[in-house]
Each structure stands twice: as C-alpha cells, then as structure tokens.
Amino acid sequence: MSLIEVKHLRKEYGSVVPLKDVNAYVDKGEVISIIGPSGTGKSTFIRCLNRLETPTSGQIIVDGVDMCDPNTDLPAMRRKMGMVFQNYALFNHKLVVENLMMAPMDLLGVSKQEAYDRALSLLETVGLRDKALNWPHELSGGQRQRVAIARGLAMHPDILLFDEPTSALDPQMVSEVLAVITGLAERGLTMLVVTHEMRFARDASSRVFYMDRGELWEAGPPAQIFEHPLRQETHDFVFRVRSWTWEISSATPDVLAMQASLAAYCQRQFMGRHAANSCQLLVEEVVNNQLLHIARKKGIADPSIRIALTAGEGGVDMALVVDYRGSLLDVVDPNDDASDQMSLAIVRGLCQSVERIEPGRVRFVLKG
Secondary structure: OOOEEEEEEEEEEEEEEEEEEEEEEOOOOOEEEEOOOOOOOOOHHHHHHHHOOOOEEEEEOOOOEOOOOOOHHHHHHHHEEEEEOOOOOOOOOOOHHHHHHHHHHHHHOOOHHHHHHHHHHHHHHHOOOOHHHOOOOOOHHHHHHHHHHHHOOOOOOOOEEEEEOOOOOOOHHHHHHHHHHHHHHHHEEEEEOOOHHHHHHHHHHHHEEEEEEOOEEEEOHHHHHHHHOOOOHHHHHHHHHHHEEEEEEEOOOOHHHHHHHHHHHHOOOOHHHHHHHHHHHHHHHHHHHHHHHHHHHOOOOOOOEEEEEEEEOOOOEEEEEEEOOOOOOOEEOOOOOOOOOHHHHHHHHHHHEEEEEEOOOOEEEEEE
C-alpha cells in the first residue's frame, strides 16, 4: 500500500476549479517533483495534501487514513507532514533556534532542553548551527529557507512538503537550498516538491508529476518526463523552459531589459560564466551591432526581429536562431549582414557554425 493515495481530488473556488480530477500515489521514500505551468493547481494540490486547503471532493489517504473524512484527527495527521513555504513563514520575533523549538514543545510535549538539542542538530544538518542565536531578519533568503526546512523536520515528519521553496531566491541561494533538499532525498525522506527548478526535478526525483489545467497529465521517472514524454503538452513545457525568446519591435528597444532577461535564463540553465558571456556577446553582436544597426541606418522603425536561444543545462548545445523575415528581409545583404567587419569577426569567433535556414532566418551554434 502506498504512503499517499489521491483519488479523484477536486477543488473549487466558486467558478474557478484549480483541481479537476487528480489521481496519484506516492510510495514511502519517494521524492516527487511537481512541475507545470503557473496557475495549474500545483500549490493547491500540495496544500490539499495536509488539509491547509479543504478539497471539494475526492480522497487523500495518508498512511491508511482518509484526510477528507470529517472524523479524522487532522492535527495528529498534520504532525506526520512537515511543510516548507516559499515565503519561509518564520517568526521574526523569535530567535532561529526558538523557531525550531516551538512546535516540538507545544505539540509533542518535549522538554525545553530536548527541543533545544534537537534544534541545534537540525540546524547543523542544514549548515546553520552557528546561526542558532540570530534573528531571522539577520539571515539571507537562502539561509532563512534552510531554517524553514530544519523547522519542517523538527516534528519528525514522515512526509515533507515543499511549495516552491526557491521561487523567491537568487541563483546562489537556490543552490544552497537545493543542496539541502537533495541531501534529505539521499536519506530516504518522503518528499513532494512543487518546483520550477528542472535540474533538481531531473537529478533528485524518484518520479516527476507534470500538472496542467488542474489535472495530473503525466507521471513518470525523470528520464521519461525530460527525454521521452508521453504527451505533447509535457514535451512542449519541458522544451519551453529550456529556451529563451525575445521579440524586438523597435529600432531602439530596451536593450537592458533584454540583457537582464537573457542573464536570468543563463542562470536558470546553470551556465558557467564563459558560456553565459558567450551567449550575451553573440546576441549583442548579431542583434544590436548588426540587425539594429541596419534598421537604424535604413530608417526602419519596426525591424520585427525574433530571437530564440536554446541550451542544455550547464551551457551545452547552445544555439541561437535569429528571425528577421519582416521589414529587414529585403535590406539585409545575405552575404554580409553588417557593415561592421569587427562584429562579424566576433560572431565567427563565438560560433562553431552559422547556418542560413532560409532567407531571413539564421542559426548560430555556439562553441562549447
């Protein structure tokens, strides 16, 4: 029998139905990553599991007990499930160690000394024992989330639930938190993690749930979901989060916004500095110094340029496709896309190949 069984779970908020008919199971010791587009019920699903949200209908059976049965002792069952929120939910008026001590003392009746010793041990697990006597506001976002994970473990839960634990963090802090979660996975703790971190979902999960439109559309091992998905929707989602696109409709676009968006994509792909710099430089040379240079020179207000960068994690297989089949098509010389020969030389130095797919569409494959 599975540790968690979900049968025909439905959740309605008036006319809004974030969960339509979800069926799933989780075995003891599994690490389940829950992925999918925003607004598809992932967080609602997690919150229904420990009854922070009340399902409209269906069953959630945890360790043989139906969480939806009105006779179920919910406080007792919730003690089996720790919860880590995206906004930390720490008590700012209490020290870090006190945040971990409260629930065991109040709900389990353990002594103050026992709760203190356990708290220090858990803080050591997440690498923050030296922060025990700090206030939460003195910690970085990544450190606060690690404290929240330690607090979630303080009640000795059988299951740990994470609701997008890294969504509010910058890339360095994301790495800190994911390292802690990965370490817990290696210890055999049963975990369900709502996440947008595809690398974690692929590398640390037993199985991955892909949710869309309020339903669980596909569940399987990471190799299936990321390499051989059964549904087209899963394939499209996985590919979309591995690519970056930008459209330019002005000869004087917001270049800083484009660069910031591209930098964020490179960080999500865990690119090294060299790979990220190469991507940034290629976009700068091809788009700004070549195509936009021509648009401004020819007086074209809307150059209608679309760029798409795809890359594997770590910066492998980087390719940039530039589409200028709009107003620039007839004014760009296919044999010399820019008057700036220095820019052309830089592009050639960055790329292992340049392929003209068709007039107005060029694919640049960057060197690894």
